[in-house]
Amino acid sequence: MKAIGIWFFALVLLLGTGSAWAAPRFHPDMPTFRGFVQVRADRELYIEYVRPQAGKPTVILLNGLTYSLRQFESYASALTRRGIGVLRFDFNGMGATLLKYAPSLAPYPYDQQVADLKNLLKATGIRPPYNLAGLSYGGGIAVAYALTFPREIRNLILIAPYTQPLSSQDKMIQQQIWMTRRLFPSNPATDDELYDFFLRQTVYSSYPTAEPIVLENPYKLEAIYNLVRGIRKFRPVDFANRLPPGTVHVMQPMLDQYIPADLYETFWKRLLPGTRMSRLRVYQVEHKMTEFVPDFAAAWTWQILKGNPLLRQGRVFDAWPVSTGTVRSGNEVIRLDD
Numbered sequence: 340m341k342a343i344g345i346w347f348f349a350l351v352l353l354l355g356t357g358s359a360w361a362a363p364r365f366h367p368d369m370p371t372f373r374g375f376v377q378v379r380a381d382r383e384l385y386i387e388y389v390r391p392q393a394g395k396p397t398v399i400l401l402n403g404l405t406y407s408l409r410q411f412e413s414y415a416s417a418l419t420r421r422g423i424g425v426l427r428f429d430f431n432g433m434g435a436t437l438l439k440y441a442p443s444l445a446p447y448p449y450d451q452q453v454a455d456l457k458n459l460l461k462a463t464g465i466r467p468p469y470n471l472a473g474l475s476y477g478g479g480i481a482v483a484y485a486l487t488f489p490r491e492i493r494n495l496i497l498i499a500p501y502t503q504p505l506s507s508q509d510k511m512i513q514q515q516i517w518m519t520r521r522l523f524p525s526n527p528a529t530d531d532e533l534y535d536f537f538l539r540q541t542v543y544s545s546y547p548t549a550e551p552i553v554l555e556n557p558y559k560l561e562a563i564y565n566l567v568r569g570i571r572k573f574r575p576v577d578f579a580n581r582l583p584p585g586t587v588h589v590m591q592p593m594l595d596q597y598i599p600a601d602l603y604e605t606f607w608k609r610l611l612p613g614t615r616m617s618r619l620r621v622y623q624v625e626h627k628m629t630e631f632v633p634d635f636a637a638a639w640t641w642q643i644l645k646g647n648p649l650l651r652q653g654r655v656f657d658a659w660p661v662s663t664g665t666v667r668s669g670n671e672v673i674r675l676d677d
Contacts, residue, residue, distance in 0.1 A: 430480070
């Protein structure tokens, strides 16, 4: 019994100090890493990392609104097969990070997401300048990061990026607010409170039909609502002329079911000539092109990362069909298997 007591005491001591059970800490020299990384006193983000091969760059992937890093799996694998380093992670309100801190009860401000990304990159030891590749919501956060830390950006790869609130959804909610004011003039709610009320109804009523993945866990739909609340007043299109020179590459799916073509056009035109690098129009592909054509998207990303000289000076390219593996701009042809 005495021996059992000694072993029990030793086990309690080890558990108390945490030294024997501490999760491995991230280091950029690790070949791979999966786990949580501290970004502030009360918050960790879940990340997955693959180290680049010698002489190859690293790209940081920023999730779309309904994503976790799992939906980047095929795209990330196609990048790492080329020797590119990949850091992907779940923002606050997404994936494993959401599950660690659920339920979501407040907005996730976009500027806090930027601050957390800054702290994550510092904690991982990955040094600037960075290659940020953001899909949709992640594209909006990438723009916000570049505006806040312009000297830290090498390439800003915006894939079907969020540039302003969805016009149809925003217009519908504004009409509901207008009607409420006329039908219930004594309603004490502010316009912002009414907007959030109708936004929540919209998210809960329409998003599950459009994207069933929002129902994959009991916390996700509310989290998506709070992610939208946190970014809806940020309009990247209004700051396009302030983005750092020589950084912006836009990947535009031409069958995008969420973002109208004119919003892409407006954003592109508001970029300064020295900021526009390349724009790729991908035909017969919908919004989440990193899922639907991951190998093609990764091949084009590699052209950006390796500094293909044709992807400069605001050149516009067309890809149709993507199965040919070729991209054209006038008489110029890029073969993506080169």
